[in-house]
Amino acid sequence: MSGKKDETPLVDLRCGAHTYPDGTVGMHDAEFQVYPDEVVALVGANGAGKSTLMEHLNATLVPDDGELLVKGTPIDEDNKSLARKEVGFVFQDPDTQLVAPTVLDDVMFGLQNYGVPDEEAREKAKEALSTVDAGHLKDRIPHYLSGGEKRLVGLAGVLVLDPSVIVLDEPLAGLDPERSRLIIERIRDVHEDGVSVVLSTHDLDFAAEIADRVCVMEDGNVVGRGTPREVFYNDGLLRRANLHPPTAVRVARDAGVGKEMKPVTEDELVEVLEGEPGLGMTGTEVLQADSADGGEDG
Template sequence: MTHAETPLVDLRCEAHTYPDGTVGMHDVEFSVFPGEIVALVGGNGAGKSTLLEHLNATLVPDDGELVVGGTPISEDNKTRARKEVGFVFQDADTQLVAPTVLDDVMFGLQNYGVPTDEAKQRAREALETVEAGHLEDRIPHYLSGGEKRLVGLAGVLVLEPSVVVLDEPLAGLDPERSRLVAERVQKIHADGISVVLSTHDLDFAAEVADRVCVMTDGNVVGGGTPSEVFYDDALLAEANLHPPSAVRVARDAGLASAQPVTEAELVSLLTEVDNLDATRTPAPDGRGRD
């Protein structure tokens, strides 16, 4: 997959080593472009969270560079990265700090000196964007897991970032709340914000992503469109991943050549096959319909 645009975020990380000596990431080049959803997939310990935390300078390379909006990021301008690249952590409680949901979503704006009335209005608009306006007076820590994710997302959106990063946005959620969060992710993308997310759920990645990057052992070992990645048996085996459900069913049904990756694509393909078979069913006089 090639891009003509200038990346919104461009990371080159030759190495990142944690204080205990663990190598979190090495030899990584990763970019985020306008108008895309990128899914990072890989097993536990593959380096997905480490990569994501480099995108807004929460972590910095031991050797390398982060460029956001064309500007190299250093210790002096990390706030630029954190404003342009909003981060929603897997553990939503880590970013819920205020007594009410509305106060929490306003928090970042007030840190930037936005007047209270304006911050309150923008916070309410951000909550409405993720359809969580009804939560504004609730105490954040009493929300459900899915509600906390939406509030965390609103707290990022209120700063008007160009990229939103979500670390395992469906982790620990039941199917209904997972669907709700997935819908909100697609909605903010439709509003023109690029999204980068990590996930263990390859069905979800197939459903929402324009581009999939596969990580293992602290490196990006492959990537492409969902169909390019999820029909690449060697790449998935290298990362110890199993393809999405639609891919497995398509292979079993002998339909892999069409490369469906989502349930909707598979159903559409099966419907086409059924309709084609119906036109070939012999008529009562023994002659085929066609």
């Protein structure tokens, strides 16, 4: 399990306060770390402070009171570029970061800003696009890409800088199931290549499926953290954050099964249900019945 106390975090944020110019308090007394080789899901209701926290991780925002360390180095006005290079940020709205006339030009853009010669930048950009299976898009105009394609290009645009951590704000927002599955596969590929991943999501089924660790935000603070199993079976914590458990947790409880294993994913739930005698239906049939009854209330 990543995130052991004896490990040095890649990113260590301690934010005593962050207030927006209009006086809105975005975060207070928040601590958040990202460790090597982990996927962290940040969950919470709308307005909980997820996006604000994430924009602090690469110094897009800076705390009014607090400190950001990236690989042990304190980040200030003079070395924000270190945070931007080591912590790549993929925005929820991909149009925010797609600015060049072609996809290849866009992925090259960050490298060119760091003084990489054009030909070298072009080759590295092609490699980054291939990494996310988007090489075929290199000559396309970003504006005309689908939402899922834009997310892939945005991901390539941060991967090309060889970051230690990638931050994705609501990576599945607005995508259909097929494109969501594609993005999930690419996130897993990036993690398998040794990059830690932080993502925010309202989809707790997705969080349960992909995360090693879950952090819960409420009212601008991180109010709970742990493995998906620890967090999603903590009823008091979920109530406090106005969140509903993932589908697998709800179905397991309704069926009165899995008290020892505590399934949090569909695969884990099917395994538990198919091992239970006398249920009268397979695990898959139980999940289908839950879906037909409107079981998705989270």
